[in-house]
Every structure is written in structure tokens, then in C-alpha cells.
Amino acid sequence: MAYDERSDTGSSSDAHDGCQRGKMGAQQVTMPKHIPFPEHSTTPEWLSELIMCCFTMGATIVQFINIYRTNFWLPQSHTRMMVNIELIDPFLRLLLIVLNTRRLFYCFLLGNWKNQGHYILQWGLKYGYAALVQFSIGYCSYRLYLKHTYMLIFYISYPVVVYLVIFGFQLEPFLRSRFELPGVYINDMPVHSCTTNPEQIRHEIEILREDFNKRFKQLIFTCMLNAYLVLIPCLLAFTVHYNVMRAAQHCIIVCLGAFSLSAVFLYPAKYSDTLHRATLHLGCWQRMDRDLQAAPSQLIVAANALNWNRYAVYGNGTVVKHMGGLFRSQGLVTVATPGNASHVRFYKLFQNPTIIYSTLATLQAAVLLVEIASLTAAGIEWHFVLSISFVAFTSMVAFFKLVRDYIITKQLYRAECATTYN
Template identity: 30%
Template sequence: MPSGRRILSRIQSNSYNSSSKGGNGSHTEDRDTNMVPLAQMAVLPKHCHLPEIPSDPNMSFEAMLYFFGVIAMGLQYINLYRTVWWLPHSHANYALNFYLIDVYLVLFLCILMSRRIVWCFVQEVYGSRSSKSVLFWVVQFLKGALLGSIALGLVYTAYMVVANHSALYCLFLSCPVITYVFLFGPSIKPLYHRCLVWPTSVCDRPRHKKEEEEVILFHNCVLTPDVIRSEVEYFKLDFNNRIKQVLFNSLLTAYYMTFVPLCFAQTHLNNPKTGCILICKKNTLYYDTWWVGQHVVVTWLSAFLMLIVHYLPPKYLDLLHRTALHLGRWQKVEGRHAHVPYNAWSELTVWPPGALVKHVKGLFKAEGINVTAEPGNGMHGRFFFLFHQPMRVVNWLLILTWLLVGYQFFCLIQSTEWNHIVCIALVLFCNYYTLFKLLRDRIILAKAYKEELSEDDR
């Protein structure tokens, strides 16, 4: 770990300066009874160096997330339309009643959920940086053809779904709009803007701007309070946007890939004379409600963990941890302390640990290596709580992943039906990869932060 620099920071009140010069009478002495000088050394926090931990590129991750959603949808259709074809008197010749599945709905959902991987391909694949190259224009033509075919396929399949089903069923397809407005408001930038849709790159120090002016996050290791608070505000907005993207996209995957097939589940009868598919009102489709509902929840949790591990990589968490060390926290001192010596809080001062300051919201005590936070600011307190311990977020995610994997493994042992076994095994296999990445990150971070954590324990 690099050694930290020590910078002198004189912490004292204006009233002490005036009284040290001789004072102006008894009125000043009475007013400054509880004001004491506090001159200490503000220590620049020591930051450990993290090794390069490999992470999935956006294109690879979007491909994995898309195929996970397609697999989850296929498993839900297995839960709905499975047969007992092995029985001697069974009329089914296949494992599924394929004629009950609405092909246009399946195609519509697959095309709709491919929007992220298609847009990622459009934004990140160039072929060549030079516009004079033939490969550059070939890739641009392929992008245009891909976007056009996706748009036409989406419109056609949506029309066929609306034509084959009632308007009430089609309302289920627009329900995620409410969730989007609740999370992001009326703006549409979170749907296409590269810095909002995918996580921004992180580096240890500022870099020169590249030709494409890529946005890169970095930490300013300074002892300037207003710079630190501005950095905390920016990182807070970035972190909130990442959490919103994780929540929205995980809910979208679970809703369209596992819940919408339930909404459109109905029995159909194939008419051999006309070749049409008619709704059969006499028959009823029976399925295990608990199992299909559980599959929706497990799919959402699995997609949530996949997304949050990608959006909160170790480098990004280390960036927030470094900022939290500079921010510190104020703990409110309860009760009456009329004769306790304190200082008037100043927004331009870096306060050492243990300092007592008087603020309009009360009396506060400094906690941390040095404190630049605003007393009584709830956002500063939450930011410090989440990130001042470097392993906190990773530990929480690891516990949640272990609980999900343990529950799925328990259900796998208890399952006897073939569709249950296939359903759990495939989703469990996807969660193993998320568990592997979290365990790898946890082991590397524990070794990197070993010295820092040992100092905190002392």
C-alpha cells in the first residue's frame, strides 16, 4: 500500500481567533465560553491498490443475459404445456403440447428482449475507426439492416398478437411502462444513452480524453471539502442510476419471459379442416400455480444478481470506498451538553475524528479518518454506511446468492417431476457463474484490503 501524505489543516473557530488577539470585553468572553481551538493534522486516507480483475464485456454480458431470458421463457412453457407422453394410454406424442404455444407471442418476446444486445452491437462494434475504410461502411450497412429487420419483425409480431388476442390480454404487454416511469420519469435517455444503459468505465487516476471522448470515472484524492462533497453527489447519482437499471432490466426479464406466458396461457384446438387455431372454451389448462410463480421469482432474482454483479464491479466499489473514506460521518450527540467544548462547523474545514461541532441541526461528533460531510445530511450518512467498509456490498450479494443457490439445490433434491428437475438445473447452472464471480471478487478484495481491515480492527 502506498504511504499516505500528511497535510496540516488548522481547525479552529473565528471566535477563538478574535479572543486570542486580546478580546473585546466581557460580552465576547461570555459568548465564547464553549468554543475551543482544535488544531490537529488531517491525514490523507491510504488507498490500497486493486489488481486487474477480469470482467465480462458489455456485448458478452448482454448475450448471456438474453439467452438466460430465452431459456427461462422456454422453461416456463415447459411448466405450462408439459405432457405425460410416456404413459401407455397417453394421446400425446411429444413432451409438450406445441400447438398450444402462440408462436407470434414467442417471437414478439424474443425480438423485444433483444433490444439491449442489438443496441450494444450498434454502439460498440465499429469494424474500423476510419470512415474511409470499406469495412467501416460494411459494418454500418449491417447495423442499418439489423435495426430495420428488428423493427419490422417487432411491428409484425405485435400486430399478430393483438389480432389473435383480446385487448385485455394485450394490456399486459404495456405494464412495464408504469415501472419505467416510476424509476426514470418521463425521460427516454435511460433507454439508449450509452453512459446510462451500461456501466461507465473506472480508472485509478484521470486520463486524457480519447478520440471518442469516453466518460471515465476516477477519484480525486484531495483534502478539499467542497470537491469531496461534489464527488460524492456525482457518484451517488451514478450509483442510483445503476441500481435503477438493474431493477428495471431484471423486472423486465422476469415479466416478459416468465409472467407474460402465464397471462396468455390458454387452451387451443387445432382445426384440421381450415388449419386455423381456435380457442377452446370447454377445456381448461391445469398447471402448478406455486411452481410457475416460483419460477417467476427465481428468474427475477437470478437476473437481478447477474445485472448487479456486472454493474457493480470491484473497481467501481473501490472507487466509492475511497470517496467514503474522505467523506466521513457525523454522529449526533444526544442530550444536553451545555458545558461540552465544541467548534462551530465550517464547510471549508476537514475535521479530524472525535471533533465536536455545533450545527443548526444539533451537536455532532466526527467519525472516520477525516470528515468533510455535512452534519445531519442523510445522503452523506447513507453513502458512508454503504461504502466505508469495502467488503460490505460484496458480502451482502454473496449471502443473497448463496441463499438462492441453496434454495434451488434443496428444491432439486426434493423434486420428482421431470420438468421441475430440468427447470431448476438450468437456472441453477446460470447462478453458478454468478456465484463464481462473486467468490472470486470476494477472495481478491479480502487479500487487497487485508492491511486496511486489520487497521480498522485495531
């Protein structure tokens, strides 16, 4: 970890001298300047949960149409319904509804009690609601098991195993896609504290890094669960003949669509800007003693290098020695720990978040083109046209938000570089 929680081995006077050197270092370097982020609309949690719930529910309904569709338009057809609802197990429908709506209902319940300060009631509401959801899932799974083979146990246990592998025995990720870690949060978004204290900066980086990793785990689990919810109807359709390739393709495009929507909701531009601001204070160290071509000149550089001090703030191009290595600072200021791989990855990833949004927007554009091209191969299969059109329409929402975030961050950080280095 970047933040050293161990006590110093030196005396208190040494620690005091180190703090004084850190203050002097902070005065000698130019601290980064942040440009105010534009106030564009951000999606609140309840709206993002509503959109994701509608997307998953609609994708599941379309999958049922792919499997249990009827020829309702034919004159000799004995039914005027689009789907043979009587062939769909009612407990399967209830199971899918519970899994789809669990976070949306909990979000509305949490919104009514979150700001009232009743912690005991919030605790009881959380675990009571979780117990009700888990009981409903368990009861539906048991009734389905009585009607089907033992393979159903494997089908139902798949999301449980994936959840335990990703989150362990934590309950909060099951009920919310956004959850706060210990630190400063406003509206479920971390806040950057602009400070010159190196240890506080490294501690903030650890909090932000953990928050980013938890959001990424939530992103992976959400897209996998959405794909599972449109796959389980296929696994339980034992007595119905359907186009397996079309159903599998629908599962894939739903997984990709859920990935894009989750990325937009979990990593908005405002969130990446917070991590970018922290990155400007963190800086990065580039290892120098591994460059074999520059080995003769390393002795001269090493003789003039400073010993890295955890309390100091270093300017751009400063050379330090730490743990037998020689490092040169990158960035306007640097307080990162030399040789810390997590600090290097954090700096490289969020030094310019525009690359993240441009990459996601490009991938989303490629997915949209594939979906549109698939419509030409659908032919007269109206149900497949319906499934592709539904996912493509919802994917355009994610594509619009990604392009918007890309344009905003590109213009913002271009102005930031011009202000900082000129």
C-alpha cells in the same frame, strides 16, 4: 444535495480566506491512503449482456416447456417434439425475442461507433434503433391483441408502466444497463479523483451517489422484466392446462437469479472500491446534542466547538457546530455536510463494502440451497427438474463471483486498515 451550487453571500476576500483555511486544514490532517486494487478480471458490457440474454432466453424456453410439453417419449405419441410449437403464438415469440435481445444488439452496434467520434451518427443510430425496437414491440402487441381479449392490454402495459415509474421518459436505460453520467468514466466505470478540495469531494460524492441509484433502478427493472418475460407465456396460455404452481415457482426463481446476475454485473468489486475510496475522503458526522445522558457535558464541548466551514478538512474526533446542532467527525478525514442524511447513508454503506458482498453471497447460497431442495420434491416431473437445474446452474456463476469479490475486498480492506491506522 451535498454539493452547494449557490454562490457565497460573503465577499470574495471571505471566500479566499475560507479556501486558505481549507488548505491549512488539509495540511493539518492525515489524508487517507488507498491500496491499489488487484487487477482481476471484470466482465465487459457485451459479455454481461450476452450472459443475461442467454439466461432470460433459456428461462423463457424452459417456461414454454413447462406449459406446452408433450409426451414425446411414449410409443403411442403422435409427435417426437418436446414442445407443441404450433400452439405458441409466433408474435409472442417475436415479442419475447425483441425484448430479450434489444440490449445485446445495441451493445454491439454501440461498440462499433463509440470510439470513432461520429456523434451525429451515434445519435441517429441510437434513436433509429430505439424506434425500430419500439415499432416491433408495438406491432407484435397489436397482432396479439387481435387474437386475445382486452386483458392483453393490461399484460403488455405492465412493463411500460413500471419503466415510466422508475426511469421516466429516458431512453438510455431501455437500451443499456450501464450508462455514463457527466463525470470521469473509463470503460463505463466511474473513476475516483483523489483530491483535498472539500467541494470537489462533495461534488464527486453526488455523482457517485446518483450513479449508484441509477444502477439500483436498473437492477430492480431488470429482475422484474425477466420475471415478466417468463410470466407472459402463462398469461396467454388460455387453451392449455399446465401446473400453475410449478410455472409460478419458475417465475420466482428466475426473478431471484436475474437479481443476482444483475447485481454482479452492475456492482463489481472494482466499482465498490471506487465508492469506498470516495467515502474515505468524505467522512461522516455523528450528532452529539441528541444524547440526553451526556447533556451536562455538552455545554463545555459546545463552547469549544468550531463553526463548520465548507472549505475546511477536519480530522478524526473534531467537534463542530452547524445549523444549531453539535457534531463529531468520524473517519480519518471529514468534509461531509453535518446533518446531511445522504452523506451519512453513503458513508455507512461503503465504509466497508465487504458487508455488501457477504450479504449477497449468503442470500445467493440460501437460494441455491432452496433450489437444490426443490429438486428432491420434483419427483418424476422432468420439465420441472429441467427448470430448476437451469436456474441453479446459472446462479452458481453469480455465487462464484460474489464469493470472489467478498474474499478480495475482505483481504484488501484489512490491509488498508492496518496501513492507515498503524
